[in-house]
Amino acid sequence: MDTNTNQKDELAVVEYVRDLKGFYSHLTNYLVVIIILFLINLLTDSSYIWAIWPALGWGIGVLNHAAHVYEWFNWFNERWEKKQIEKRLGRRL
Known part of the structure; x- marks a missing residue:
């Protein structure tokens, strides 16, 4: 393996770890805020649970973030990017 390939691999791993860190931060913020909202909701007026909304x-946003980080739907991956670049250049890379 040459150093160029090693550098690309390292950069990809660093980017993934940063994305993962961002997701965990997002998830933590979500959990803390939603727990607080439910506590406020239940302590003030428990007849209507508005905190569910x-x-x-926000839960949809967290799921979308997880889908991106964990590549649940990998439609726009590196292979797709390379194919689009080749199509626009009119040649293979």
Whole structure:
């Protein structure tokens, strides 16, 4: 393996770890804020659970972030990018 390949691999791993860190931070913020909202909701007026709405809305964002980081739907991966670049250049890379 040459050093250029090693550097690319290292950069890819560093980027992934940063994405993972960002997701964990997002998830932690979500959990803390949603727990606080539910506590406020239950302590002030437990007849209507309104805290479910921000939990669902923000939860969709957290799931989207997880799908991106863990590549659950890998439609726009490196292979797709390379194919698009080759198509626009009119030649193979």
